[in-house]
Amino acid sequence: MGHLGLAKIVYRLSALPHGSILLYPFSERVLSPDDRNDIAIAGISAVDCSWNRIAHEGLSTRLKPRLLPFLLASNPTNYAVPFKLSTLEAISAALLICGFEDSALELLSKVKWGDTFLSLNKEPLSLYCRSKDEANVRKISEEYRQLYGI
Numbered sequence: 001m002g003h004l005g006l007a008k009i010v011y012r013l014s015a016l017p018h019g020s021i022l023l024y025p026f027s028e029r030v031l032s033p034d035d036r037n038d039i040a041i042a043g044i045s046a047v048d049c050s051w052n053r054i055a056h057e058g059l060s061t062r063l064k065p066r067l068l069p070f071l072l073a074s075n076p077t078n079y080a081v082p083f084k085l086s087t088l089e090a091i092s093a094a095l096l097i098c099g100f101e102d103s104a105l106e107l108l109s110k111v112k113w114g115d116t117f118l119s120l121n122k123e124p125l126s127l128y129c130r131s132k133d134e135a136n137v138r139k140i141s142e143e144y145r146q147l148y149g150i
Contacts, residue, residue, distance in 0.1 A: 024065035069141035
C-alpha cells in the first residue's frame with residue numbers, strides 16, 4: 001500500500017498518528033461502526049510484521065487498539081483461513097465496517113483477490129456494518145467463531 005501511495009509507512013510505533021485506530025490482535029475492544037469518527041479524525045493504523053517482536057507498552061495511551069471481528073482471508077498465502085488477513089485486507093475490512101466503502105473498495109481493487117475477499121466475507125461484513133455497537137459486533141463475531149469451531 002505504501003508503494004502505491006495509499007498508505008504512509010513508518011518504522012516506529014511512536015510515529016503512528018496520535019489517536020488513530022490501531023488494528024491490534026491482542027485488543028480487548030472490537031472494531032465497530034462506533035469507531036468511524038475516530039478513523040475520520042485520526043486515521044487507521046496497522047503493523048505489517050510479527051506481533052511477537054513488538055513491544056506492547058503504551059499502545060492504549062497514544063492509540064486506540066481494536067481487534068477485527070471474525071473474517072476469512074482471501075490472500076493466496078492464507079486463503080479462507082480465519083483471522084489471517086493481509087494488512088490490505090485488514091485495513092479494507094476496517095474501512096468497510098466503519099462506513100468508508102469507497103476507500104475500502106479502492107484498496108481491494110489493487111489486488112487480484114480483492115473481489116474474493118468481499119465475496120468470502122459478504123454476510124459477516126454486512127452484519128458488522130449494520131451493527132449498532134461494539135457488543136453486537138462481538139456477538140456476531142463469536143457466532144462465526146463457533147460456526148468455524150474456533
